Amino acid sequence: MRKPLIAGNWKMNLNHLEAIALVQKLAFALNDKDFDKVEVAVLPPYTDLRSVQTLVDGDKLRIVYGAQDLSQHDAGAYTAEISGAMLAKLGCTYAVIGHSERRQYHREDDDLVNAKVLAAYRHSITPILCVGEGLEVRQAGGHVAHTVGQLENALRKIPAEQAQSIVVAYEPVWAIGTGEVATPEDAQEVCAALRERLAELYDTELAAKVRILYGGSVKSGNIAGIMAQPDVDGALVGGASIDAGEYVKICRFSDVAG
Numbered sequence: 001m002r003k004p005l006i007a008g009n010w011k012m013n014l015n016h017l018e019a020i021a022l023v024q025k026l027a028f029a030l031n032d033k034d035f036d037k038v039e040v041a042v043l044p045p046y047t048d049l050r051s052v053q054t055l056v057d058g059d060k061l062r063i064v065y066g067a068q069d070l071s072q073h074d075a076g077a078y079t080a081e082i083s084g085a086m087l088a089k090l091g092c093t094y095a096v097i098g099h100s101e102r103r104q105y106h107r108e109d110d111d112l113v114n115a116k117v118l119a120a121y122r123h124s125i126t127p128i129l130c131v132g133e134g135l136e137v138r139q140a141g142g143h144v145a146h147t148v149g150q151l152e153n154a155l156r157k158i159p160a161e162q163a164q165s166i167v168v169a170y171e172p173v174w175a176i177g178t179g180e181v182a183t184p185e186d187a188q189e190v191c192a193a194l195r196e197r198l199a200e201l202y203d204t205e206l207a208a209k210v211r212i213l214y215g216g217s218v219k220s221g222n223i224a225g226i227m228a229q230p231d232v233d234g235a236l237v238g239g240a241s242i243d244a245g246e247y248v249k250i251c252r253f254s255d256v257a258g
């Protein structure tokens with residue numbers, strides 16, 4: 001059985017003091033019953049990671065955390081880059097790789113995304129690999145081919161022992177930060193196709209293990225429908241993840257405060 005994962009991509013929001021306050025609020029509201037049902041992750045900016053680590057370790061919280069990116073290099077003269085080794089040392093479980101904002105604003109292509117997936121595995125960090133089509137591709141009906149192609153390219157030279165732990169996030173670019181959420185059926189169509197391609201690239205057993213998330217304008221009001229889809233195993237949440245009350249409801253797959 002795949003344990004659902006709700007991961008909060010804070011993007012470039014919250015300094016380290018605000019990060020501590022938010023994680024404390026989440027820890028206060030969520031209980032063991034919640035954590036038994038769902039894995040809850042936060043993905044703060046790099047500058048917050050040490051503070052989040054200290055809090056999580058000190059209070060033995062069940063919240064896990066990771067970074068929003070990493071370098072494809074392990075060390076050296078790469079000014080301002082952050083290596084997988086550094087993230088591993090800070091206790092990061094995850095690193096987001098290939099987010100559409102990185103692809104769009106920093107010209108990250110499939111080759112770089114693949115190199116970053118390889119780098120993450122070198123340091124035992126689990127990639128949250130983002131894939132998804134833009135509006136024009138969707139309108140032309142090419143969304144499945146485009147997204148599955150991104151997956152295939154990102155997994156080049158990744159053996160099954162590693163690929164089995166990957167998290168894939170389907171994030172249609174037109175649904176990110178727009179309030180334009182994909183319908184649960186849209187999400188299911190692409191997530192099912194991604195799983196099918198994983199079965200072709202590896203085998204059905206591996207494909208059945210991999211968690212595939214949906215991301216794009218996820219809120220407490222639409223999470224239940226998304227989670228009801230058989231091939232959707234959680235959500236990568238942007239804007240709503242920096243609002244503690246809203247994020248807690250999303251972690252419970254419900255817009256009802258519990």
Ligand SMILES: O=C(CO)COP(=O)(O)O
Nearest residue numbers: 009176177216217238239
């Ligand atoms: O990009 C996203 C998560 O990585 C989604 O962002 P929003 O939830 O703000 O649409």
